[in-house]
Amino acid sequence: MTLNLSPDMTSEDLFSILDNIRDALLIIVNQHVFWVNHTFEINFDYPKSDVIGKPIDENLLGKNFSTKLEFFIRNSDSISKTYLHDIILTAKPSKKPTFTAHYQIELKTFLFQGRRAIMASFRRTIPRSQQLIDIDDLLSFDILGIAIVRDGKMLYTNRRYAEMKGYSREEVLNWEPYEYLKTVHPDDQEYVKSQSILKERGEPGYNPHYQFRGIKKDQTEVYFEVYSQTITFEDSYANLVILIDITETKQAESAFRESEERFKMLVDQMEEGFAIGDENDNFTYVNNRFCEIIGYSTNELVGRNIRDIVNPRYHYILDEQMEQRKQGTSDPYELILCHKSGCDVPTLIGPAGLFDEETGEYMGCFAVFTDITELKNMESERLRLQHEILNARRIESLGILAGGIAHDFNNILTSILGNLSLAKITLESEPHSDLKEIIIEAENATVQAKALTQQLLTFSKGGAPIRKTTNSISELIKTTTNFVLRGKSYTAKYDIAEDLYPCDIDEAQMSQVINNLIVNAYQAMPKGGSIFIRGENTEISENVPIPITPGKYIRIEVRDEGVGIPPENLPKIFDPYFTTKQKDTSDGDISPPRGLGLTSAFHIIQNHGGIITAESELGVGSLFVIYLPASLDKIQISEKITTTGIQNGKGNILLLDDEPTVRKIGKKMLEKLGYDVVVASNGDEAIEIYKNHLHSKSTFDLLIMDLTIPGGLGGLEAFKEILKLNPQVKAVVSSGYSNDTVLAHFSDYGFAGVLIKPYTIEGLSKTLTSILQQKS
Numbered sequence: 001m002t003l004n005l006s007p008d009m010t011s012e013d014l015f016s017i018l019d020n021i022r023d024a025l026l027i028i029v030n031q032h033v034f035w036v037n038h039t040f041e042i043n044f045d046y047p048k049s050d051v052i053g054k055p056i057d058e059n060l061l062g063k064n065f066s067t068k069l070e071f072f073i074r075n076s077d078s079i080s081k082t083y084l085h086d087i088i089l090t091a092k093p094s095k096k097p098t099f100t101a102h103y104q105i106e107l108k109t110f111l112f113q114g115r116r117a118i119m120a121s122f123r124r125t126i127p128r129s130q131q132l133i134d135i136d137d138l139l140s141f142d143i144l145g146i147a148i149v150r151d152g153k154m155l156y157t158n159r160r161y162a163e164m165k166g167y168s169r170e171e172v173l174n175w176e177p178y179e180y181l182k183t184v185h186p187d188d189q190e191y192v193k194s195q196s197i198l199k200e201r202g203e204p205g206y207n208p209h210y211q212f213r214g215i216k217k218d219q220t221e222v223y224f225e226v227y228s229q230t231i232t233f234e235d236s237y238a239n240l241v242i243l244i245d246i247t248e249t250k251q252a253e254s255a256f257r258e259s260e261e262r263f264k265m266l267v268d269q270m271e272e273g274f275a276i277g278d279e280n281d282n283f284t285y286v287n288n289r290f291c292e293i294i295g296y297s298t299n300e301l302v303g304r305n306i307r308d309i310v311n312p313r314y315h316y317i318l319d320e321q322m323e324q325r326k327q328g329t330s331d332p333y334e335l336i337l338c339h340k341s342g343c344d345v346p347t348l349i350g351p352a353g354l355f356d357e358e359t360g361e362y363m364g365c366f367a368v369f370t371d372i373t374e375l376k377n378m379e380s381e382r383l384r385l386q387h388e389i390l391n392a393r394r395i396e397s398l399g400i401l402a403g404g405i406a407h408d409f410n411n412i413l414t415s416i417l418g419n420l421s422l423a424k425i426t427l428e429s430e431p432h433s434d435l436k437e438i439i440i441e442a443e444n445a446t447v448q449a450k451a452l453t454q455q456l457l458t459f460s461k462g463g464a465p466i467r468k469t470t471n472s473i474s475e476l477i478k479t480t481t482n483f484v485l486r487g488k489s490y491t492a493k494y495d496i497a498e499d500l501y502p503c504d505i506d507e508a509q510m511s512q513v514i515n516n517l518i519v520n521a522y523q524a525m526p527k528g529g530s531i532f533i534r535g536e537n538t539e540i541s542e543n544v545p546i547p548i549t550p551g552k553y554i555r556i557e558v559r560d561e562g563v564g565i566p567p568e569n570l571p572k573i574f575d576p577y578f579t580t581k582q583k584d585t586s587d588g589d590i591s592p593p594r595g596l597g598l599t600s601a602f603h604i605i606q607n608h609g610g611i612i613t614a615e616s617e618l619g620v621g622s623l624f625v626i627y628l629p630a631s632l633d634k635i636q637i638s639e640k641i642t643t644t645g646i647q648n649g650k651g652n653i654l655l656l657d658d659e660p661t662v663r664k665i666g667k668k669m670l671e672k673l674g675y676d677v678v679v680a681s682n683g684d685e686a687i688e689i690y691k692n693h694l695h696s697k698s699t700f701d702l703l704i705m706d707l708t709i710p711g712g713l714g715g716l717e718a719f720k721e722i723l724k725l726n727p728q729v730k731a732v733v734s735s736g737y738s739n740d741t742v743l744a745h746f747s748d749y750g751f752a753g754v755l756i757k758p759y760t761i762e763g764l765s766k767t768l769t770s771i772l773q774q775k776s
Helices: 011-018 038-044 058-075 159-165 169-173 179-183 186-201 247-268 288-294 312-326 381-426 434-461 473-485 507-523 597-607 632-639 660-672 683-693 715-725 761-775
Strands: 024-029 032-036 082-090 100-112 115-124 144-150 153-157 209-215 221-233 236-245 273-277 283-286 333-338 344-355 362-371 468-470 490-496 503-505 529-540 551-559 611-617 621-629 652-656 676-680 702-706 731-735 753-756
Touching: 024 038, 024 100, 038 115, 058 100, 058 115, 144 159, 144 221, 153 169, 159 169, 159 236, 179 186, 179 209, 186 209, 186 221, 221 247, 247 381, 247 660, 273 288, 288 333, 288 344, 288 362, 312 333, 312 344, 312 362, 381 660, 381 761, 473 490, 473 507, 473 529, 503 507, 503 621, 507 529, 507 551, 507 597, 507 621, 597 611, 652 660, 652 683, 660 676, 660 761, 676 683, 683 702, 683 715, 702 715, 702 761, 715 731, 731 761, 753 761
Parallel strands: 490 529, 652 676, 652 702, 702 731, 731 753
Antiparallel strands: 024 032, 024 115, 082 100, 100 115, 144 153, 144 236, 209 221, 221 236, 273 283, 273 362, 333 344, 344 362, 468 503, 529 551, 551 621, 611 621
16 A cells, blocks of 8 residues: 555554554564554564664564564565454563463555555464464374465464375474475476466365375375365455375275276186177277287277177167167077178177166176187087086186185275265264265265176076075066066066064076066066966974975066976976077077076075975966065074174274284274274185183184185184184174075074175174174
């Protein structure tokens, strides 16, 4: 500003007005005191005659003020500028005792009598130690680092912020302006400083949310995510900074990318063609062997539709297979591909559909392609069947590969999903927090990644079902049936009792059984019709001629009004590859029979301890009946357990897992739930730890044992040794993938429960609470 006096006002009149205002005033010209008001004399015990004309140095108002003034002069590049800061000044020693007071200082530049001058005003404030009586409690987060910054100076920091940087709070609060930049990676310092300055000045171009690399006091490199917001602090604007350590997340992302690269490397070494397509059959990935089969490069195929490389006469097969995959059926089939040179390539395709676990929406598929040109040149059915067996083995190898990759993915997802669920629980007290919304979105995305991993496990698993007790098999039947019949001219009519017994089932496998029976029913009615589904409780006695153990069962019927099955074929319908379905092609060829749907249904029901039977009459229809054992004893136990949401507990837990990230997040979640935790990385270490705690007051109430420990003693073997020490010990088996029967029949091996990776803190709480309640 410029002081322009009116004709009837003199400089003396102006100074007389300023002499008695509430704030202490000091006018500086050429770094010397030009004038002070009466309030200044009173506050600092300086008569005007002792201060006017004196240089501004630390002998006048202390080093604190002279330092701030020098900083202001260096950084003030305009005629008028305001600078606010809280400083501590010590009054001049006199006959009265020396004292220290807190002042808020405001510095302004202006033109006075043609010269550049600085006016400093001082206002007494409450010491920060008194102002922040409650702020430590308010901002004492264990996860979030909190700091308040003005003009590059740290006004406040919580304990977590200092820990993230590797310093004490006292060291952080004593930093000079912008000294915090030493904790920023040199490559990121300029950006972080510019963002801080833009934010403080309220100028456009700042980013309130970004990530940067940090350097701790011990020179460890870390990653931070920062959120900033302008606030009013001590009667002036300041920058509120929220800091989150995302080092583990960055490391997990890196490990995920490495696993993905390993997956691509292994798939590229396969002897069979392999491709992944989206929901419209556009290629998103192809391996080297697939490119060799049809003569195109990867760049020529990715993004292209499979129709472009299939003989047009067989496009109808693509349409049929797409519909079947959307219904959950993925049987191998043959197709004629077009080589780049123009010749046909007979190919055997083994597809597997990918579905969203929550919505059931079809997301695409992956498939194995086998060039069967040589086999097609041979007329021997024996050689064709041998090739199918060989292809099945290769698909099984791919299943093992898929399961191994899924195991790695699940360990990574366990760390990510566990950390996110733990962070979400920590923020429950802030329902409207933007940070909570971000964490929920990230958690949802991770659950989607979990769904894709589950598709790999389903493809690889095969074997024994992993069963759990359910009361809602009727809902599973209706949901699967409605999904299969969606968009078709068929009607499902239900007669299902409301009080069906509970039963132990693998829901995914049981859904496949219902799917296969419904598909079989509507294919028997080419002109449309009704499918009747009935469910009831029944009891099988020794006198009933059904080859299953007497007891209580659930009886499920699926009946159609189709063409029926000839009597001579009825005994063969559950045999592998047996089918009476044939489709005429445009050139008169008959597609090869494929009959695995009823075979897989038969084995799934058999593995559940039940049985499936069939009756049929030509021209009337067919009836399939399923008997599933009831699980009344287990549901009675589960009804005594009332666990909803997160339930804290207490006790000592031994956690065995070979993955450091899983051990770390597992320990965090268990401690968050109130348990005391000791971790072990292999079976031998777990046994030794248990021995050391066996006769102490801190013996373990529960063990969580990772089933598979590569290169070391696994969870099952270690648990057997611990049972010798204490036959009453309780343990939970945990895994992200296994072809062993332990997960499906955990109780036969002495385990009290199963914990499937990846798991959230809610799932962990539910499993532990149910087991420990049973124990108590």
